Amino acid sequence: MMPAAAPVLPPLLDLAGTAIFALTGALLAARLRQTFVTMAFFALVTGVGGGSLRDMLLGAPAFWLRNPWVAAVIFATALIAWFTPRRWWENELLEWADAAGLAAFAVLGAAKALAFGVAPLPAAVLGVVTGCAGGVARDVIAGVPSIIMRPEIYVTAAAASALLTVLGTAAGLPNAVTWTIAWIVGFALRGAAIRWKLALPAYAERTDDPIA
Numbered sequence: 693m694m695p696a697a698a699p700v701l702p703p704l705l706d707l708a709g710t711a712i713f714a715l716t717g718a719l720l721a722a723r724l725r726q727t728f729v730t731m732a733f734f735a736l737v738t739g740v741g742g743g744s745l746r747d748m749l750l751g752a753p754a755f756w757l758r759n760p761w762v763a764a765v766i767f768a769t770a771l772i773a774w775f776t777p778r779r780w781w782e783n784e785l786l787e788w789a790d791a792a793g794l795a796a797f798a799v800l801g802a803a804k805a806l807a808f809g810v811a812p813l814p815a816a817v818l819g820v821v822t823g824c825a826g827g828v829a830r831d832v833i834a835g836v837p838s839i840i841m842r843p844e845i846y847v848t849a850a851a852a853s854a855l856l857t858v859l860g861t862a863a864g865l866p867n868a869v870t871w872t873i874a875w876i877v878g879f880a881l882r883g884a885a886i887r888w889k890l891a892l893p894a895y896a897e898r899t900d901d902p903i904a
């Protein structure tokens with residue numbers, strides 16, 4: 693149960709993050725030439741996936757069941773993707789939208805965990821999980837390689853946003869300042885990875901035998 697003294701996150705923040713991630717789900721369905729029903733379902737799963745997992749782990753009511761605007765925003769997002777020309781969404785726009793949603797939900801996940809009295813490090817971890825879960829669910833349902841399995845920086849960007857949220861809160865900075873900076877850094881890091889294909893070193897098994 694949520695502590696009585698814990699602050700409540702502005703509902704508009706959850707709505708904004710949900711809309712951004714829902715758009716990525718709808719755009720992927722459009723790229724796969726699916727029906728509108730499938731597009732709306734992709735938007736729903738992607739939009740609420742990370743936040744639902746976050747709330748389940750916190751023992752809180754699912755945010756989209758308590759806010760009547762969430763379903764409407766997701767449906768409207770699917771309609772936008774359906775009725776706009778597909779060429780608008782070509783190139784890397786899907787990845788950029790995903791980057792915005794990734795950073796937003798990483799911030800929201802960490803901030804809500806702190807609001808529920810979770811310790812800083814687990815709160816940051818929950819922020820990472822919240823940011824990545826929606827995109828993973830979207831890719832699994834679509835039957836495409838999960839975005840977290842690509843060599844480009846992705847989870848690291850979510851970790852940067854979540855960690856900065858925790859550090860800014862611990863430093864006593866205003867929430868608006870902390871969350872804005874944390875989102876910008878995560879989005880910029882993921883954007884740099886998209887633009888310049890930045891990646892962390894991959895594991896390489898040693899083949900030399902030190903005994904020989």
